[in-house]
Amino acid sequence: MLAQFLQFLFSGATVGATYALAALGFTLIYNASNVINFAQGEFIMLGGMLAVFFAQSGLPLPAALVLAILIPAIVGIVVEKLAIEPVKGAETVTLIIITIGASLVIRGLTAVFLGKGTHSLPAFSGDTPIEILGATLMPQSLWVLGVTAVVVVVLWYFFNRTLTGKAMLATSYNSLAAELVGINTSKVLFMSFAMSAALGAVGGILVTPITLTSYDVGIMLGLKGFVAAVVGGLGNGLGAVVGGLLVGILESFGAGYLSSAYKDAIPFVLILLILFFMPRGLFGARVTDRV
Amino acid sequence: MQKRAYFGLYIVIAVLAVLPLVVPNSFYLDLAIRMAINAVIVLGLNLLIGFAGQISLGHAGFLGIGAYASAVLPTHFGWHPLLAMGAGAAITGLLAAVLARPIFKLKGQYLAMATLGLGIIINIAIRNEAAWTGGPDGMPVPAMGLMGFELTSDKHWYWVVALMLSVSVWASINLIDSPFGRALRALHGSEVASQVVGVDVVRYKVAIFVMSAVFASLMGSITAHYVGFVTPNLADFFHSIELVTMVVIGGMASVYGSLIGAVLLTALPQALATFEGWETVAFGAILMVCMIFMPKGLVPTLAAKFGKGD
Numbered sequence: 001m002l003a004q005f006l007q008f009l010f011s012g013a014t015v016g017a018t019y020a021l022a023a024l025g026f027t028l029i030y031n032a033s034n035v036i037n038f039a040q041g042e043f044i045m046l047g048g049m050l051a052v053f054f055a056q057s058g059l060p061l062p063a064a065l066v067l068a069i070l071i072p073a074i075v076g077i078v079v080e081k082l083a084i085e086p087v088k089g090a091e092t093v094t095l096i097i098i099t100i101g102a103s104l105v106i107r108g109l110t111a112v113f114l115g116k117g118t119h120s121l122p123a124f125s126g127d128t129p130i131e132i133l134g135a136t137l138m139p140q141s142l143w144v145l146g147v148t149a150v151v152v153v154v155l156w157y158f159f160n161r162t163l164t165g166k167a168m169l170a171t172s173y174n175s176l177a178a179e180l181v182g183i184n185t186s187k188v189l190f191m192s193f194a195m196s197a198a199l200g201a202v203g204g205i206l207v208t209p210i211t212l213t214s215y216d217v218g219i220m221l222g223l224k225g226f227v228a229a230v231v232g233g234l235g236n237g238l239g240a241v242v243g244g245l246l247v248g249i250l251e252s253f254g255a256g257y258l259s260s261a262y263k264d265a266i267p268f269v270l271i272l273l274i275l276f277f278m279p280r281g282l283f284g285a286r287v288t289d290r291v
Numbered sequence: 292m293q294k295r296a297y298f299g300l301y302i303v304i305a306v307l308a309v310l311p312l313v314v315p316n317s318f319y320l321d322l323a324i325r326m327a328i329n330a331v332i333v334l335g336l337n338l339l340i341g342f343a344g345q346i347s348l349g350h351a352g353f354l355g356i357g358a359y360a361s362a363v364l365p366t367h368f369g370w371h372p373l374l375a376m377g378a379g380a381a382i383t384g385l386l387a388a389v390l391a392r393p394i395f396k397l398k399g400q401y402l403a404m405a406t407l408g409l410g411i412i413i414n415i416a417i418r419n420e421a422a423w424t425g426g427p428d429g430m431p432v433p434a435m436g437l438m439g440f441e442l443t444s445d446k447h448w449y450w451v452v453a454l455m456l457s458v459s460v461w462a463s464i465n466l467i468d469s470p471f472g473r474a475l476r477a478l479h480g481s482e483v484a485s486q487v488v489g490v491d492v493v494r495y496k497v498a499i500f501v502m503s504a505v506f507a508s509l510m511g512s513i514t515a516h517y518v519g520f521v522t523p524n525l526a527d528f529f530h531s532i533e534l535v536t537m538v539v540i541g542g543m544a545s546v547y548g549s550l551i552g553a554v555l556l557t558a559l560p561q562a563l564a565t566f567e568g569w570e571t572v573a574f575g576a577i578l579m580v581c582m583i584f585m586p587k588g589l590v591p592t593l594a595a596k597f598g599k600g601d
Contacts, residue, residue, distance in 0.1 A: 030400075082579075082583075091586070093340060093346055093543070094586045097582050098578070098579050101574075101575040101576065102575065102579060105572050108571030111568070112572065223411070227408070230401065234401070265416070271405070272405060275393070
């Protein structure tokens with residue numbers, strides 16, 4: 001009983017950590033530009049696929065991983081420069097379609113160059129499971145959770161203790177005011193895309209040894225990351241992390257105790273319920289609209 | 292305004308009447324039918340997105356309900372196809388009406404999320420209830436008929452959808468010019484201001500959402516009968532996005548933009564089929580380029596350029 005509960009908790013938290021990284025990516029871009037980046041899931045996919053590609057082509061694993069984070073970050077920058085910056089201030093639907101166009105291009109190019117097969121990475125530190133109270137925990141899960149925790153701490157430090165981070169925060173509160181005090185908001189926009197693409201790629205790489213990857217895994221991962229970001233209240237970094245873990249854990253419990261066939265529906269039922277009762281997510285600020 | 296609006300309608304009717312005489316073969320007739328079906332759905336969706344300013348990223352879900360009502364009810368319960376189609380529309384309308392109130396308290400990104408979630412839940416339900424729906428493989432749909440006459444040939448279907456499209460265009464033009472349409476445009480402009488002058492904002496949003504959902508459901512039924520087979524892809528997220536893209540590429544808040552958007556995006560995958568393997572890349576790139584250079588969509592951009600109102 002307890003063993004089963006723990007088992008669901010471990011697997012849920014592991015997947016949830018990936019959602020949390022994706023949700024942080026959504027949050028960064030949303031804060032910098034009010035854009036919901038529907039290509040976020042493709043960065044997760046790209047991280048995993050590139051890591052597999054470089055590892056298989058004979059590069060040592062650390063080098064392969066670095067490249068698999070750097071390239072998605074560059075892709076993120078290219079998307080921002082070519083597609084987002086020229087249409088600053090366009091309607092939400094227009095921006096949504098642009099990012100969906102970008103996601104199709106990324107997915108299509110991956111299918112053309114890396115193939116449509118399903119791939120896996122070897123786990124970073126072996127496959128010997130760790131027994132905890134009758135449940136088993138894979139070492140790779142510890143990697144996922146550990147790296148996510150490190151990323152969260154680094155981001156916290158970045159946003160609260162460095163000038164660049166504070167400039168990004170300021171832009172998210174009021175970009176006009178930020179510009180007036182001399183912050184280069186277009187640099188902020190560009191950094192937020194690079195960072196959120198890198199975050200997504202990190203999540204994609206970490207989770208590949210557990211869940212496998214292929215050119216089309218980005219859609220669902222991205223949408224669930226979006227759910228996680230909204231659960232926590234869009235634009236709230238802490239909310240994104242909590243939202244990600246919550247979505248992952250509830251999905252895992254739902255699949256285990258209720259119905260595994262409806263596993264993918266659980267995050268969406270959850271988000272509808274939350275939005276119906278708390279229209280701004282769990283941690284969303286109460287705001288009054290100015291007319 | 293009124294006269295010019297009807298002028299467009301006459302052109303649409305004329306094109307629809309001449310088209311079957313000039314299409315070279317059944318492949319193009321089939322394409323024309325699918326364009327017309329999409330055009331009706333997009334007209335409804337444009338009322339919601341373009342005129343009322345509310346996003347729906349889950350409309351394919353409503354389409355799926357209609358399509359599967361037309362497949363499941365006649366197959367498993369022996370219902371008459373027309374009755375099944377009505378039932379599908381009724382279920383969709385009811386679902387949309389019940390969910391619309393909590394959904395339309397939301398705005399912008401949150402509204403996008405809620406409608407997206409709704410569509411995905413419907414799609415997952417269709418995929419999983421394999422005993423009824425055939426699961427991911429889909430299921431065949433019995434032919435549509437009335438009083439011994441069965442709609443089977445593409446020619447017959449063409450005239451049915453052409454009639455539906457003409458009626459929808461006529462209805463849209465009139466709706467936009469009615470007090471209802473003015474209320475929708477007012478609440479798009481400013482919700483608070485329209486509330487102040489006495490527009491019941493929530494009631495109008497709910498009404499237009501239900502209406503566009505029912506449009507989608509009816510056309511889902513038509514698609515199911517016309518193709519003779521339904522698969523869950525009809526109701527998936529990507530199809531929802533395709534429909535929204537048709538609205539935006541053609542031009543938001545433009546009746547004729549909806550038609551152009553539906554025609555172009557239905558034809559595009561066919562045209563791209565020659566790019567073996569590169570279709571997805573080309574499709575995505577075209578979406579981006581269109582939106583970057585014409586964020587308002589084709590028809591409004593061209594209309595502004597040539598100095599004519601829409």
